[in-house]
Amino acid sequence: MRRLAVLASGQGTNFEALAHAGRRGELGGRIAVLVSDRADAPALERARRLEIEAIHLPPGRFRTRLEDEAPWVEALRAREIDTVLLAGFMRRLHAPFLAAFRDRVLNIHPSLLPAFPGLEAIRHALDHGVRVTGCTVHLVDDALDEGPILAQSAVEVRDGDTLADLEARIHAAEHRLYPWAVRRFLTEPWTREGRRLVFGAAAAAVAR
Amino acid sequence: MRRLAVLASGQGTNFEALAHAGRRGELGGRIAVLVSDRADAPALERARRLEIEAIHLPPGRFRTRLEDEAPWVEALRAREIDTVLLAGFMRRLHAPFLAAFRDRVLNIHPSLLPAFPGLEAIRHALDHGVRVTGCTVHLVDDALDEGPILAQSAVEVRDGDTLADLEARIHAAEHRLYPWAVRRFLTEPWTREGRRLVFGAAAAAVAR
Numbered sequence: 493m494r495r496l497a498v499l500a501s502g503q504g505t506n507f508e509a510l511a512h513a514g515r516r517g518e519l520g521g522r523i524a525v526l527v528s529d530r531a532d533a534p535a536l537e538r539a540r541r542l543e544i545e546a547i548h549l550p551p552g553r554f555r556t557r558l559e560d561e562a563p564w565v566e567a568l569r570a571r572e573i574d575t576v577l578l579a580g581f582m583r584r585l586h587a588p589f590l591a592a593f594r595d596r597v598l599n600i601h602p603s604l605l606p607a608f609p610g611l612e613a614i615r616h617a618l619d620h621g622v623r624v625t626g627c628t629v630h631l632v633d634d635a636l637d638e639g640p641i642l643a644q645s646a647v648e649v650r651d652g653d654t655l656a657d658l659e660a661r662i663h664a665a666e667h668r669l670y671p672w673a674v675r676r677f678l679t680e681p682w683t684r685e686g687r688r689l690v691f692g693a694a695a696a697a698v699a700r
Numbered sequence: 701m702r703r704l705a706v707l708a709s710g711q712g713t714n715f716e717a718l719a720h721a722g723r724r725g726e727l728g729g730r731i732a733v734l735v736s737d738r739a740d741a742p743a744l745e746r747a748r749r750l751e752i753e754a755i756h757l758p759p760g761r762f763r764t765r766l767e768d769e770a771p772w773v774e775a776l777r778a779r780e781i782d783t784v785l786l787a788g789f790m791r792r793l794h795a796p797f798l799a800a801f802r803d804r805v806l807n808i809h810p811s812l813l814p815a816f817p818g819l820e821a822i823r824h825a826l827d828h829g830v831r832v833t834g835c836t837v838h839l840v841d842d843a844l845d846e847g848p849i850l851a852q853s854a855v856e857v858r859d860g861d862t863l864a865d866l867e868a869r870i871h872a873a874e875h876r877l878y879p880w881a882v883r884r885f886l887t888e889p890w891t892r893e894g895r896r897l898v899f900g901a902a903a904a905a906v907a908r
Contacts, residue, residue: 604832607815621896623852624812626832644831646854651900688829692859 494521494574494678499581500528504535505663506579506600506670511542513671520678525571527564529583545571551583561589568593577674584636597632598677600670602662604628604644609637614659623649625658627666629673631689640689643673702729702782702886707789708736712743713871714787714808714878719750721879728886733779735772737791753779759791769797776801785882792844805840806885808878810870812836812852817845822867831857833866835874837881839897848897851881 496519498507507526513519526539529551539546549567552560565588568576578585578599590597603613605628608620617625626646631639645665649658676691683695704727706715715734721727734747737759747754757775760768773796776784786793786807798805811821813836816828825833834854839847853873857866884899891903 604812604815604830606828606830607812619894619896620814621849621894622812622814623849624834624854626854641829641831646832646834651898686827686829688827690859 495524495572496521496575496577496674497525497527497568497571497573498523498535498577498579500526500535500579501530501533501582502535502580504533504538504579506666507535508538508542509667510577510579510671510674511539511544513675518675519671520675521575523577524573525568527567529581535580561586565589565592575674575678577670578632579670585632587634590632590634595631598642598674599630599632599637599639600666600673601628601630601637602659602666604646605630605637605641614662615655618649618653618655618658625649625662627662627669629670640684640687642677642689643669645669703732703780704729704783704785704882705733705735705776705779705781706731706743706785706787708734708743708787709738709741709790710743710788712741712746712787714874715743716746716750717875718785718787718879718882719747719752721883726883727879728883729783731785732781733776735775737789743788769794773797773800783882783886785878786840787878793840795842798840798842803839806850806882807838807840807845807847808874808881809836809838809845810867810874812854813838813845813849822870823863826857826861826863826866833857833870835870835877837878848892848895850885850897851877853877 498510500507510519511523514523523544525545525547526535527547527549528536531548536546536548549564576593576597601613603617604626608616624646626644628644629642633639647662647665680691681695682689682691706718708715718727719731722731731752733753733755734743735755735757736744737757739756744754744756757772784801784805809821811825812834816824832854834852836852837850841847855870855873888899889903890897890899
């Protein structure tokens, strides 16, 4: 059973959805640890309640000093982590971390990438006037919100939607999409064709 | 009954979907004329078969000389056209035309804008590796593919999709979305809030 880590800075609702899917055997792996860069992140308490190891690692000067990522890599390696799942993790990972978990770091983003990358994606989509938005699970590479796409789910914008209405609908879609995408990533053969991730029989044929 | 014009450069399949919806009374208006910039556009023959006036207007140096748009405006005004529907029209309209039909020119684009504007949108979406794409009906303003969005429809990208597979699914979605969006535009109150088009009761309240 593959061992997974979730990195979260906030509430941890996606973490909880992933943990429940893992318990039901629907994740293709088991969440071994929740790591947060914020000592006061509600995600930590949520992990303790779910009886999953919860650790706070001070970020140091994470944004600018790459060596500050080393304790994070060590903590994950010590726990034999196979795949890292970002879930509302508000820091950008750099080359040393990503090299240690090459093609093994996933993220979820609240828009249909490549539309609306970056912060406040839901607000930007609403202000832009789109009628369809959604969420995206992607591999993390050096460029923010630009790694190859694993899965996406569409969410309708309805007449009169407030930001809170749309946020609630997108978060509900995230909680369904992320476990499904992780399971697929961990259990099905896949390969890359340019930017495109190809799953299933076509990927198995290429891999042979 | 509002009189509509469709401008098309190619096959005219969206034109035909609009024409059928108009005949069924589902468009909020009637297609009075099909205009093409290409004498050999199959859309012209399609219009004749549907017993809708079909005219070819030479584009002149449409791309660079704004005065070459004047015969187009005159032809539409002579037919008392209320709203202009672009459907695979491969030329860009400029300020004089758009001022003559201010907020009365609609277009359909084969992506979920703002993602993948411009030509070959379906190929670009497939190459980017998105798992959800779709189509967009929007008001046309000066900037290419950037006017306020009226309606969007999501289309799933499936494992192993070829370009032809995805094109067929998006075109089918266009043929459903465009008549629906035109009817809504012509029959429901709407207003703008920034970039966002607001329909229905909320718009009626603002208009009062």
